[in-house]
Amino acid sequence: METQQDPCKLPRNGRRVILFPLPFQGHINPMLQLGSILYSEGFSITIIHTTLNSPNSCNYPHFEFCSFSDDGFSETYQPSKVADDIPALLLSLNAKCIVPFRDCLANKLMSNAQESKDSFACLITDAAWFIALSVANDFKLPTIVLLTDSIAASLSYAAFPILREKGYLPIQDFQLEAPVIEFPPLRVKDIPLLKTQDSNNADKFLSIRDNQIMASSGIIWNSFEDLEQVELTTVHQQYYLSIPVFPIGPFHKYFPAYSSSLLSQDQSSISWLDRQAPRSVIYVSFGSIAAINEIEFLEIAWGLANSRVPFLWVVRPGLGRGAEWLEPLPKGFLEMVDGRGYIVKWAPQQQVLAHPAVGCFWTHSGWNSTMESICEGIPMICQPYFADQMVNSRYVSHVWRVGLHLEGKLEREGIERAIRRVMVEADGQGMRERAMYLKEKVDICLQRGGSSYQSLGRLTDHILSL
Template identity: 55%
Template sequence: MNQRNNRRLVLFPVPFQGHINPMLQLAQILHNRGFSITILHTDLNAPDPSSHPHFAFRSIGDGLGQSEVSTSDLVRLMALINARCAAPFEERLREEASSPDTPITCLIVDALFGFTRDVAERAGVRRMVLRTGGATSLRVFARFRLLRERGYLPIEECRLEDPVAEFPPLQVKDLPGINTAEPKQLDQLLSDMIEGLRDSAGVILNTFEDLEQPALSLLRQEYPIAIFPIGPFHKCSSSSSGSLLAEDQSCISWLDKQAPNSVVYVSFGSIAAVSESEYSEIALGLADSQQPFLWVVRPGSVHGSEALEKLPSCFLAALEERGKIVTWAPQQEVLAHRAVGAFWTHNGWNSTLESISEGVPMICMPCFSDQKVNARFVSDVWRVGLHLNNGLERRKIAEAIRKLLVEKEREEVRERAAQLKEKADSCLRQGGSSFRSLDGLANHILASESFVFGSNESSA
């Protein structure tokens, strides 16, 4: 660990699992570079300070009621968080900035916190942005208005298979979408995010050059600001788990008993949910595959029911012999385990990057938002996985699992996955692209005395 440099960073994550984890990982990376860390957080999904004793934690009242946080409309919830947190965030930021002993060198916020732009300007605090998704999906989100103007959005059933000429190899069905009763709120959320990026002192991305070089190159042309791809975060951070759910460690001892590359690990993240009929097809597909499986079935992962009550009897018989179900798993440890040969995933960016980093081929079942873009690139660009197109059906599920675990073509996919894993490893070594970008980020933060709020800076 580097010697303390007496510079303090304040980080503010969006209170969802897929956003908290990378922000805490980034905090650990920067702490290892000598920075002192203060984490601001909402009451909703507050992180556990005991898991990160070397960080200071400060709460921001969000004023959200139980009925508001339990909504399935994520766009509406995010709009509420932005509205309710603005005033208490400004009060807390000014309080932190007024400390004579440890002034704030830089504020790093999640890109979805659009309100922080004006607050930071009023407080005279330098603001950088963390985008927790990939560079490719960021470019798609940035062009939502153009996609609407050209008729791709809103998505029409008759055009699902049409190519999106501006973003090959995406098809219309791959464009990011979030079910919401307030589509104008989604447009505003994305508009605020992009404007917040443009006006920031720099953008930090959890990706690496060899994975998304074309998208990164275009972002640097389109946004004349400093852009720092320093990922994969989790491979250069020793941070404790930021999981909001208790991890079942018994799955590791179960994996220890399985043959190498024999298990399909199934997890659809912390938010995505499936219908009862889809849940049944997943279970029957796992049973028909005849392969060992580790399946994460968290509370709320099946719409309107307690999941285990709905499992078919034939599936329960198969479970006794070769499967294990847990409510949550230590995913990074699972993906690094020698027994895991495939990952059936919703293709959230964290999960996708963690799978790439361990060389584990993927079965792609995207649900919403950037997951659809990520899945298409996994299957068609990086070619390290199979895409479950056009719904869930037990026969297709079983075929996909067997293709990646037992059939001959698995070797080609595994070889490409191993090559991508090596690129993910090498970018973090001394002289690698993410290593150099992290050096550039640390120097950029330390050069605060030359910063003028609102000025554009070229990429490092």
């Protein structure tokens, strides 16, 4: 359901929504996409954000942007170490930002009242900003939560108390392959643990996060009913019983892509793809946070080279631990794969996945990447690293069956087999057919009368009623 309407000419409804994104790539993108969707429904949009990883306001001239200082958090922030202790990082970020966020919100509400602008309908916050609900409550501003995970992963986090009670947590090595009876198809090793130095931090963060969700006025997911119908039923019946939920995804398919990337996108990747045969290229990208050691980096490189399949590989600075960029590659590697392999620091991923030359996506299984691949009917090779990526990978390989999960030690022979299985062998044909079926479901859900179209209508009515 893409539209080319000029946003500045869309009718307004006199109501303004404040959006509060978490300052990381995988969280900023869906929040800004959501802002564009709500703007198309007549709402005026204000983005409140930290100075850390500020979004580019020039790409959204019809939005109002208000920033606040993170009280020194950015001075100690190290992007390459984000995944090392996510709970500690998020607890620290929330603690540093509660006062400046409160001041920013107060100033915005006051100036808006003085200038007699659109009245504020609600605050939509990323679920990881657990300070947002209490601050908004002080101003009697209703809060809706955006969950940037899949519905399945969100349920897995909500179920941590049950998983602990049933003896799955803390995880023991001998349990790893055991099924989680209460949450098929997950195994114990697929439980989305947050790596941390202190398990109390993880429990504290997830508890506060879930309390905010339970006390909110609604939940928005970047997913759609046909993809996660069973999980959505579980939401209604077992977890967020009295909270309205709105699966209105996939967000990025409502409008032509606006760039909210924190990294500069190398458009030469598209011109390289233009020279490749249809469905011949494997696209490789492990997202904006994951870091790998030198041995893994080399195994990936040789696995790609030995597969004899053309590849587009995103190697962002910091992907290889201790390396600036491509230093770990063996001498002569780039010359050996010249013409068949192309390496960039960052790519315009949505354009890449929509390109006819791409036949497979080797991914870290972040939810945005997973959804973007599903939307284009591209099968996946999943190499999850942490958190919800484990759940997403399991669903890709064993529920939707549109890809396979690389498990165990990362070795070039296994990589080569996986690539050829998806790109060349019969298994891959079945994955492609199922992926194209899901792509058709995406197109239907966004059309008039489709599930996401209807869910967006309910969300619009809900916000107007607050």
